[in-house]
Amino acid sequence: MFEAKFQTFSDASAPALGTARLKLLRAELERRGLDGFIVPRADAHQNEYVPPSAERLAWLTGFTGSAGVALVLRDEAAIVVDGRYTLQAADQVDTASFEVVPLAETSPERWLEKHLPAGARFGFDPWLVTVDGEEKLRRAVTAAEGTLVALDGNPLDAVWVDRPAEPLAPIVLRDPALAGEDAAIKIARVQQALAEQKLDALVISDPHGVAWTFNIRGGDVAFTPLPLSWAIVPKEGRPTLFVDGRKLSNATRDALSAIAEIADPTLLERGVELVAGKGATVRLDKATAPAILAARIEAAGGKVSSGPSPVALMQASKNEAELAGMRSAHVRDGAALARFLRWFDAEAPKGGLTEIDVVCALETFRRETGALKDVSFPSISGAGPNGAIVHYRVTEATNRRVGMDELFLIDSGAQYEDGTTDVTRTLAVGTPTPEMRDRFTRVLKGHIAIARAVFPLGTSGAQLDPFARQFLWAAGLDFDHGTGHGVGAYLSVHEGPARISKLGTVALARGMVLSNEPGYYKTGAYGIRLENLEIVVDGPAVEGAERTLLAFETLTLAPFDRRVIEPSLLTPDETAWIDAYHARVNAEIGPLVDAATRAWLDAATAPLGG
Template sequence: MFRAVFQSFDDAAQGAAGPGRLAALRTELRRHGFNGFIIPRADEHQGEYVPANAERLAWLTGFTGSAGLAVVLEDRAAIFVDGRYVLQAPQQVDETAFTVVPLAETTPEAWLRAHLPAGARLGYDPWLHATASVRRFTKAAEAAGGRLEPVSHNPLDAVWSDRPQPPTGRIRVQPESLAGESAATRLARLRDSLVNEKLDALLISDPHNMAWLFNIRGADVPHTPLALGYALVPREGRPALFLDGRKLTAEAGAALAGVADVAPPAALEERLQQAAAGGARIRLDQTTAAAALSTIVHAAGGVADVGEDPLTLMKARKNTVEIAGSRAAHLRDGAAVTRFLRWFDGAAPAGGVTEIDAVSALETFRRETNVLEDVSFPTISGAGPNGAVVHYRVTTATNAPVGEGMFLIDSGAQYADGTTDITRTIAVGEPDAEMRDRFTRVLRGHIAVATAVFPRGTWGAQIDSFARRPLWEAGLDFDHGTGHGVGSFLSVHEGPQRISRLGNVALEPGMILSNEPGYYKAGAWGIRIENLLVVEERDIPGAERPMLGFETLTLAPIDLRLVEPSLLSDAELAWLNAYHARVREELTPSLASEEERAWLVEATQAIVA
């Protein structure tokens, strides 16, 4: 009945092959006179989702997370992961070959200062590192008495015999009816920014920004509709996109021809040299521009102005059309999720449901909308202890039955009018007091963020602690950010906005973010409650400065069986009841069967303390 089309359950991790691949890499490094090499989990654009031919870290180590870095020396090797992956990495990596190092304990730079031998040559691929990371590694290598050197050809590629070919996904137009603005208008806004910042050109290295600026979408990486490539936008004159022409549909080719030239990727270096000649100032994005691009600009006599790509913030501020599209996408998606929750509520307690069954069922309900483009990331489907693995990905090897306790499912969808991301934690059987206490504390943190009112200029870091206070009061916490930015039929993880300790960008109207506090009891269960929010202006009588707040976009029931009403304040209880009343009112017309509508009424009933 149910099947997954947009995600696979194959175990991509090949940790057992790690020692042999590590030995082959070391042989190749010795052949070129290097004593070590740095392998980031990155492509030429520093993307979260990368094409198969750029999955170098996974091929070498077996680790399949979306962030990480390995350092290989002659006598030791380490892989560095953040708090999301401290449980996953040891399960995937052969620890006889690689030491798994949590970033919270040691940074790669500190590790290098301690372990890089004096006089060692440490290699790196300048197309896979941003300038700032090269600076950090240079200092670390020099502090150890060694030196960091770029390689002309990546030595790992030389030993990766079955490396896939670069992707050639088709590029299509994102119509103005969904984008809310033409490419020509966006180009005009960008050029105004270049004039204001006294820049001669912008080199766009972030494919998300290229997609947004030119109103195109592609299919080069999993789950995010990106076309990999670059664009060069001069302050005056015609822009150029550097793309494989085989990707272009006739419609996309015609649309782009109206605003820009399209050239093959191999032409990028020469065109960048021409743009930089004569001391021109070229803006390179500090986050996504490879260090190699700075070298090209400098060598041509230009100034590599490494800073923020102005498009990143423009893209983050959704216009009214994009926000309307997001609301429509969430209404459609909420009905699909509700249908899933009703199915799960009946099937799971009877037994026989596995984590993969749940993923397949939810994707099927979304596909039945007939407008699902893709999932926005591989669904996290965690039964019992697997729910405590923050970025757990179920495979045929790990697929667990759903038993009594708690089940966590974190998923999202890509629709042409919006991107969704939602997490629900579901009780299977009767939850115990500890489960209810922890769930309610997470819910209180979620409500605190959802109801926050704050002055313009407030950073996400200032909101982050709102979500943690109810957990801190019990001596608890969670090791991930409270919220990330979300794109408009683009990446489910979009910057620069975020709600986390590292969120140093002011929140502005139109920004979409997630609200997802959690709690994870290792070896037992995990809890996360996630809705998406959009920042909006708030009119407060008597306010002395402009104020902002959030509108909740996500619509789906929160499991009331896990709520301990006595822990909620009157205001928190009122929010929960009002949210469920809205869910019931807005989703009921989208549910086809009487059984589904009746279940929704029961799942969203008002509760009292």
């Protein structure tokens, strides 16, 4: 019955093959007179998801995680990964050839300082390392008494003989009814921001920013409708969009040519040099701009202003058309979720389901809406102890059967043309223990505290983050991830710059969409996470208020599992919030589902009191 675009991450590059490739790379480095080289898991835009042609780290080492870096020297090599991937890297990488180094123990730069021989020439690809990244590398190599060398051409690409071609997915124009603002107006807003910040030009190196500014979407990477592209926006005059012309139909080219010059990406370096002439100050996004662009600006006599792109904040605050699309997408997604949750309730207790079965089923229910473009990230489908692995990604090797009297965590999302979704529910299979109910309810109380928060304009995510943790803290518990991240409008499910976390310094503003996802994880036993998306909206009118107030509107429409709620831990206000939320879910989703699902939904959203 079910099918899905399910990705298993097998050992396509087995350890022996990885060892052979390491030998090839070392030979190429020796040919170029280099003693070492860095291989980050990155493309030229520092995207979260990269095309197959940029999966250099996976090709070399066999490691398929979404973050990591390999350091290759003449006689030794290491792969540095964060805590999410320590076990995965040990399984996928030939540990006789690569030392697996946990990031918590040492950084790539620290490893280099310790292992790089004095006098060594250490190379890097300046397209794959940011300005800040280059500076960190330079300090490390200098401390080791070596020389850092920016390379013209990636030596790994020279030995990757079957490297996939660069993606050429067609670029499409965003429906004006969904974009809500003409690209020409957006460009004018960006240029006004440049003038206010005394900048002469901006290089948009983040394809999400390009997509938003020019009202375009593409399909060059998985999970996010990105057109890999660049743009230069001068303070005055027409911007230039750097994109492979093979991605443009005649109609799309004509529409974009009305607001911008169109150039091939191979001309980006020359374009940067031209705009930097005569001492111009050019803003580079410090999070995504490759170091080579800074070098070209300085070589042309310009000044580099490294900082956040002004596009990021504009993009984060959605306009009314974008918010209407997000609401519509979440209603549609909620109906698919209701069908899935009823199916899971019926099938899980039979004992035949696996984690992969659950992923396939949910993706199929979403596909049956007729509107699904893609999933917005690889679904996290964790049964029992696998649910306690925060960023768990099921594979054929780890696929666990759903067992009785345990919790199941499903974190998933969808890309629809009108909006992006991300939702997590923790479900009981059989009878949850009193401890499970206690922890679930504490997480739910934190979720409600965020959803009900009223806060002054200018409040940051870091200031709100404790709201979600207070009930866990009271029991000596916590969770080790942020409470929420930004979400794009048919763009990235992980969008900056705002977030609700201990590190969230950006003030929340009207129109931002953020996740609300506190959790609790008991290693080896179970995981709990409850996630809805929220819109930042105007707060309630308060008599005598001296500050402008903001609040949240909940977008996601899916019931919480009432069987894992411990009502005695809830206040009357919290109980009322849950009952009101469930009544809303039933009212908005009920008319969209079949009779069997409607009957299930009636029971799943019944008031907690009975």
